[in-house]
Amino acid sequence: MVKITRQEVEYVAHLARLDFTDDEKNRFTAQLNDILMYMDVLNAVDTTGVEPMTHAIARTNAFREDIVCESLETEAALANAPERQGPYFRVPKVID
Amino acid sequence: MEFEPVIGLEVHAQLLTKSKIFCGCSTAFGADPNSHTCPICLGMPGVLPALNRKVVEYAMKMALAVHCRINGASSFARKNYFYPDLPKGYQISQYDLPLAEKGCVDVDLEEGRKRIGITRVHIEEDAGKSLHDEKTAYSYVDLNRTGVPLIEIVSEPDMRSPEEGAAYLRRLHEILVYLEICDGNMEEGSFRCDANVSIRPQGTERFGTRTELKNMNSFRNVQLALEYEIERQAQVLRAGGTVVQETRLWDAAARVTHSMRGKEEAHDYRYFPDPDLVPIVISDEWIEKIRATFPELPMEKRDRFIREYDIPRYDAQVLTAARALGDFFEETVRHCGKPKTASNWIMGDILALVKEEKIEIQDIPVSPKALAEMIALIEDGTISGKIAKDVFQTMWKTGKDARFIVEEQGLVQITDAAELDSVIDTVLAAHPRQFEEFRNGKAPLFGFFVGQVMKATKGKANPQTVNELLKKKLSLR
Numbered sequence: 342m343v344k345i346t347r348q349e350v351e352y353v354a355h356l357a358r359l360d361f362t363d364d365e366k367n368r369f370t371a372q373l374n375d376i377l378m379y380m381d382v383l384n385a386v387d388t389t390g391v392e393p394m395t396h397a398i399a400r401t402n403a404f405r406e407d408i409v410c411e412s413l414e415t416e417a418a419l420a421n422a423p424e425r426q427g428p429y430f431r432v433p434k435v436i437d
Numbered sequence: 438m439e440f441e442p443v444i445g446l447e448v449h450a451q452l453l454t455k456s457k458i459f460c461g462c463s464t465a466f467g468a469d470p471n472s473h474t475c476p477i478c479l480g481m482p483g484v485l486p487a488l489n490r491k492v493v494e495y496a497m498k499m500a501l502a503v504h505c506r507i508n509g510a511s512s513f514a515r516k517n518y519f520y521p522d523l524p525k526g527y528q529i530s531q532y533d534l535p536l537a538e539k540g541c542v543d544v545d546l547e548e549g550r551k552r553i554g555i556t557r558v559h560i561e562e563d564a565g566k567s568l569h570d571e572k573t574a575y576s577y578v579d580l581n582r583t584g585v586p587l588i589e590i591v592s593e594p595d596m597r598s599p600e601e602g603a604a605y606l607r608r609l610h611e612i613l614v615y616l617e618i619c620d621g622n623m624e625e626g627s628f629r630c631d632a633n634v635s636i637r638p639q640g641t642e643r644f645g646t647r648t649e650l651k652n653m654n655s656f657r658n659v660q661l662a663l664e665y666e667i668e669r670q671a672q673v674l675r676a677g678g679t680v681v682q683e684t685r686l687w688d689a690a691a692r693v694t695h696s697m698r699g700k701e702e703a704h705d706y707r708y709f710p711d712p713d714l715v716p717i718v719i720s721d722e723w724i725e726k727i728r729a730t731f732p733e734l735p736m737e738k739r740d741r742f743i744r745e746y747d748i749p750r751y752d753a754q755v756l757t758a759a760r761a762l763g764d765f766f767e768e769t770v771r772h773c774g775k776p777k778t779a780s781n782w783i784m785g786d787i788l789a790l791v792k793e794e795k796i797e798i799q800d801i802p803v804s805p806k807a808l809a810e811m812i813a814l815i816e817d818g819t820i821s822g823k824i825a826k827d828v829f830q831t832m833w834k835t836g837k838d839a840r841f842i843v844e845e846q847g848l849v850q851i852t853d854a855a856e857l858d859s860v861i862d863t864v865l866a867a868h869p870r871q872f873e874e875f876r877n878g879k880a881p882l883f884g885f886f887v888g889q890v891m892k893a894t895k896g897k898a899n900p901q902t903v904n905e906l907l908k909k910k911l912s913l914r
Contacts, residue, residue, distance in 0.1 A: 356517075356705060356707070358519060395512060395710035395712070395716075396710075396712060396715055396716075397712075398715070400715045401510070401715050401716045401717065401718040402715070402716075402717060402718055403487065403488065403714075403715050404487070404488050404489070404490035404493070405461075405487040405488065405489060405490065406489075406490060406491075407454045407455050407456050407489050407490065407491035407492075408455070408456060408461060409455050409456045409461055409462070409463045410456070410460075410461025410462070410475075411461075412462045412463065412472060412473050412474055412475050413474055413475050413476070413479075415469065415470070415471050415472050418471045418472075418474045418475075418479060418580075419471060424575075426575065426577055427470075428469060428470040428471050428472070428579075429470050429471065429568070429577035429578060429579060430471070430521070430577065430578040430579075430580070431575050431576075431577055431578075432521040432567075432575065432576050432577075432578055433574065433575065433576070434569065434570075434573075434574050434575055434576050435520070435521055435567055435569070435576045
């Protein structure tokens with residue numbers, strides 16, 4: 342049973358900016374198909390009257406107070422940047 | 438064919454918290470690039486966001502001010518897209534369960550008051566800032582703004598003209614500033630607006646295809662951009678074409694909108710609930726606690742000023758433009774009981790000096806009580822309105838009170854008829870030629886004689902008495 346097409350895999354890969362070979366695309370399509378088939382197994386469970394759950398814990402309202410804490414040194418903030426220019430991160434030009 | 442525009446607006450307002458929405462970095466504007474960042478707002482792997490309580494409270498304030506229903510439970514979602522100013526690769530926002538929904542706000546238009554629907558108010562984080570260098574192939578990214586708290590206020594497509602759009606924006610702006618939850622600075626981006634606009638043949642119901650306008654950083658530019666875009670769409674339709682659904686950027690210098698082709702592809706944000714943030718649950722007690730902190734809002738204050746003080750709508754509008762200004766007015770009236778006179782002085786001399794010296798009303802050297810005392814001196818005839826202008830200037834410069842200045846400089850008004858009579862005689866004798874012309878029918882010279890009497894008394898003569906005496910004297914001869 343086909344749950345996902347190769348085109349859909351290519352589309353999702355593009356949204357995630359991932360480049361795959363033909364082999365990979367075929368393999369991932371099959372694997373994702375298996376995963377989605379398993380979802381059908383879960384879907385068979387009767388969940389009438391059960392609220393959807395987005396978290397594994399039942400907590401709500403986890404707040405912090407509005408207090409300023411020390412930030413990183415600019416050097417530390419930029420330490421992992423592949424490219425920088427002075428205090429800025431440098432990236433290929435984005436035009437908007 | 439005549440077209441009717443249909444406009445909906447999305448406003449992003451930065452909240453005036455000290456720290457960011459999910460971390461303790463400062464939100465102060467204008468710091469050195471990338472100096473207000475930490476692993477959380479930089480989007481390092483493995484970090485956990487922790488929600489700033491104040492963000493929720495400020496957002497609740499706005500939601501209540503625009504009569505929204507606050508959802509008992511709301512939650513955060515991830516909006517996924519790639520852009521260099523978004524280090525995590527997703528923006529934390531609210532999607533299917535926003536903080537508040539279904540409100541409205543009234544705006545005053547020339548033709549009367551109109552109600553604009555509010556679809557929703559939700560909380561989200563701001564993105565960073567990219568700078569573009571014309572000369573190189575690079576952009577430069579500053580992440581200080583990343584994680585600054587925002588509320589997004591989405592209107593219903595209820596506006597039918599650019600003027601209504603601008604009026605609605607001014608309304609939201611003044612409410613946010615009155616609530617002291619946003620500084621409203623459009624140039625620094627604390628208050629931003631996107632517009633959805635379409636047109637349809639006059640009298641029809643179905644919405645046309647809309648475009649989304651971005652990059653308008655003033656009320657005026659929003660209005661100009663809407664005007665341009667409505668006309669552009671009308672021309673497309675009149676030429677037999679179809680409007681393309683797209684995002685267009687307003688170019689303030691050229692006064693046109695440009696298509697943003699290219700960046701458009703895949704507006705597929707794949708929202709899903711953020712597993713790092715637990716739901717917000719808001720009780721009725723919490724809502725009531727927030728409501729209790731509410732100041733009187735600008736439109737209610739305006740209506741009350743008109744009702745209570747019997748001043749024109751225009752005056753009420755000016756006096757309620759800022760909370761502190763309205764307070765100054767009310768305090769002055771409390772002391773002198775003359776609303777219209779107080780309003781005239783505040784709107785005239787005071788606001789002129791406030792503007793000239795670029796200071797805030799709460800910092801001016803004349804207190805409401807001092808202004809009220811000066812107004813009382815005019816009312817009881819001690820000084821003329823003209824002399825009061827000079828007295829006020831001296832009050833502003835020296836901080837001395839009006840009565841002291843009047844006594845010190847001997848500015849008490851001359852109302853004594855005998856004294857003024859002799860001044861008038863001197864003036865007439867000194868200007869025989871003008872007197873002759875006046876008698877031969879040159880009526881405007883009456884004003885000249887009044888002026889001469891005022892000059893001779895250094896402005897201290899009571900103008901009304903002078904008028905009466907002069908009339909008598911000139912008709913007698």
